[in-house]
Amino acid sequence: MITKTIKCFDIAQICDSGQCFRMLKKDAQTYSVIAGDRHLEVAQKGDQCIFYCEEDEFESFWKGYFDLDTDYIKYRESIDQQDKYLKEASEFGSGIRILNQDxxxxxxxxxxxxxxxxxxxxxxxxxxxxxxxxxxxxxxxxxxxxxxxxxxxxxxxxxxxxxxxxxxxxxxxxxxxxxxxxxxxxxxxxxxxxxxxxxxxxxxxxxxxxxxxxxxxxxSLHHFEAFPVDTHIRQALDGYYPEGFPMDRYKGCEGVMQQYIFYYELMGKKIG
Structure with missing residues (x-):
């Protein structure tokens, strides 16, 4: 069992973000994760996270899987202050991380x-x-x-x-x-x-x-340049970025911005 204090990490948001399909809610604070041939339970309250595994497994696999060495605060700080929609989307999904999956x-x-x-x-x-x-x-x-x-x-x-x-x-x-x-x-x-x-x-x-x-x-490949466009993203682009999403501004973290937008649209928290 490993206890960590982690900023910009929310296992519930990650579970519902549409990037992982073998992660399930067990109770109010605990989630079950299967990755390849591994199984993990994660409990979270605020920034306090408990990973039910040995230290060596956490260090060798799960830390990388959850992308815990990446500073997501810098991605949120890079958002244009005039872009009210993207700022609210990033605040709403502030605990999302891009997983390193098989x-x-x-x-x-x-x-x-x-x-x-x-x-x-x-x-x-x-x-x-x-x-x-x-x-x-x-x-x-x-x-x-x-x-x-x-x-x-x-x-x-x-x-x-x-x-x-x-x-x-x-x-x-x-x-x-x-x-x-x-x-x-x-x-x-x-x-x-x-x-x-x-x-x-x-x-x-x-x-x-x-x-x-x-x-x-x-x-899976952690190419943050990727910006998948599905119906949720298309709806946001049409509504808030009719001239196209400003990819150049977010070069190297386009995919992170995509996840903030996707989760915001998916959960129905659009700006009126």
Whole structure:
């Protein structure tokens, strides 16, 4: 068990920010997180956070996963004082951080996310993990499932994942799993590419368009230049930035600003 005082960190906001689908609220202060083959519980009250893991696991994995070495205060301080909308969005979502998640998991997650809502995405991912992942037990004996590997899904018929409620997205995931398992797409190479190169390579995958590629780049590769545009972001851009979002001003943290806007729009806290 590790106790930390952390500014600009809110596990509840991160859970609802649309970037992670294996994070769930257990009670008023405690959240459960599964990342790859790891499981963690996090309790928070104010700036006080308790991570239920050993010190070495926290230092070697979870600190990086939650991006705790990055100063998010400087991102908020960089916001144009005249931009009332973005200032309020950043204040509303001040505890959001961009997670460092597994590339393969994010590819599948955002293939599933198309024309879908967060609750359904979580259910779909739970289904495929229970069916094709490996069963594990946490320190308290509770069962959880690892995220399935490309190899575990590459041999499936294209419609097999319809049983997991993926619908037409089943063929996207199965074909992509085959591309990765067969070596047509090298995930290790993508991890070392620039934002532009990674986005281009990801868009070679079946079912991956520009928005999905940007989500993958932002939430797994930590390319903060990525600025995914979905219906929530488009609504904000049309309403508050008719001449376009000022990307140049926020160079290097565009994706952080995107998350503030997305969360603000998602939670319905728009300025009247």
């Amino acid at each position: 590339l393969w998991e994010m590819i599948v997650s955002f293939l599933i996310s198309q024309q879908n809502n967060i609750i359904r995405i979580r259910r779909c991912i739970d289904n495929i993990c229970e069916k094709y992942g490996e069963e594990r037990k946490d320190a308290n004996g509770h069962i959880y499932y690892t995220f399935p590997t490309p190899k575990s899904m590459a041999c499936l018929p294209e419609d097999a994942l319809k049983e997991c409620n993926l619908g037409y997205r089943s063929k996207y995931v199965v074909r992509t799993a085959k591309s990765v398992a067969d070596g047509e797409i090298d995930l290790d190479e993508i991890r070392h590419m620039s934002y532009g190169q990674a986005k281009e390579e990801l868009m070679k995958l079946y079912g991956v368009g520009e928005k999905v590629a940007d989500c993958i780049c932002l939430f």
